[in-house]
Amino acid sequence: MLQALARVPDPRDAGGQIHPLPGLLAIAIAAVVSGSSRVVEIVEWAADLPDAAWDRLGATRDAFTVARRVPDDSTLARVLTGIDAGALDAAVCRWLLSRAVLTGAGRRVIAVDGKTLRGSGPTGAQVHLLAALDQAEQIGLAQINVAQQPREQISGNSRGDGASWQVTADEMIADVVAEYTEACTESRRIAARFALDDTVPHHRLGWVSLCWIYVHMIEEMPRHAGHADILREQIDAATGD
Structure with missing residues (x-):
């Protein structure tokens, strides 16, 4: 595991480091697996480790007294809040995948399912993950954040289904524009967390990159703007510029 964790970028300045990053991350991971949920609990768990486990x-x-140097909670908190969560997740998943064994006639059975990350926020705002699980080994092989919003929780006209085309009698153009602006703001907030090459699950096409989504939106915007212009021409019998 230490070799896998060594691939995670260290967010700290190179000078003055006392605790190597792989060791800090290994302690945090082992403590959480053992039931710790807060930084202070991780530090207390580490302080009680047997010498053999500490070294492993x-x-x-x-360097002089060979005494154990337990990281304090402020040090651990700075590291954990500054770490690249995606890189850490990828490193742990690669390590787990390297330890998984094939079952049966050389076939691996992998289940894909969604889950809500416990403790990631208040009810209705938790992080939602799409995870792949090796059923034989009972370990997670990969997971991805699905923007905290399952499809059934997306409100308004952002879902793109039949209801998004319905306009109530009291709904004005300003209301439609406001809802569109709100949906754009939320989309930009979600997209800001991803790189262009990052992929996310699409309900019809499988996995698509953020770059593909941007190109698709560039295609769709003028297409739908053209549809709206055709409708306007049918209403006022005037050709637009």
Whole structure:
């Protein structure tokens, strides 16, 4: 695991580091697996480790006295809040995948399902993950954040289904524009968390990149604008510029 964690970028300045990043991350992972849920609990768990476990986790010892140097909660908190969560997740998943074994006649059975990340926020605002699970080993092989909003929780006309074409008698143009603007703002907020090459699941096309989504939106905007212009011409019998 330490070799896998060494691939995670260290957010700290190179100078003055006491605790190597792989050791800190290994301690945090092992503590969370053991039931710790807060930074102070992780530090307390680490302080109680037997010497053999301490060394196996790559934790720090004083160069002169060989005494164990337990990280304080402020150090651990800075590291965990500054770490690239995607890189850490990828490193752990690669390590788990390397330890998985084939079952049966050389076939691996992988289940894909969604889950809500416990403790990631208040009810209705938690992080939702799409995860792949090796059923034989009972380990997660990969997971991706699906923008915190399952399709059934997307409100208004953003779902693109039949209801999004319905306009009530009291709905004005300003209301439609306001709803469109709100949907655009939310889309930009979600997209800001991803790189262009990052992929997300599409309900019909499988996995698509953020770049593909942008290109698709560029195609769709003028197409729908043209549809709206045709409708306007049918209403006022005037050709637009």
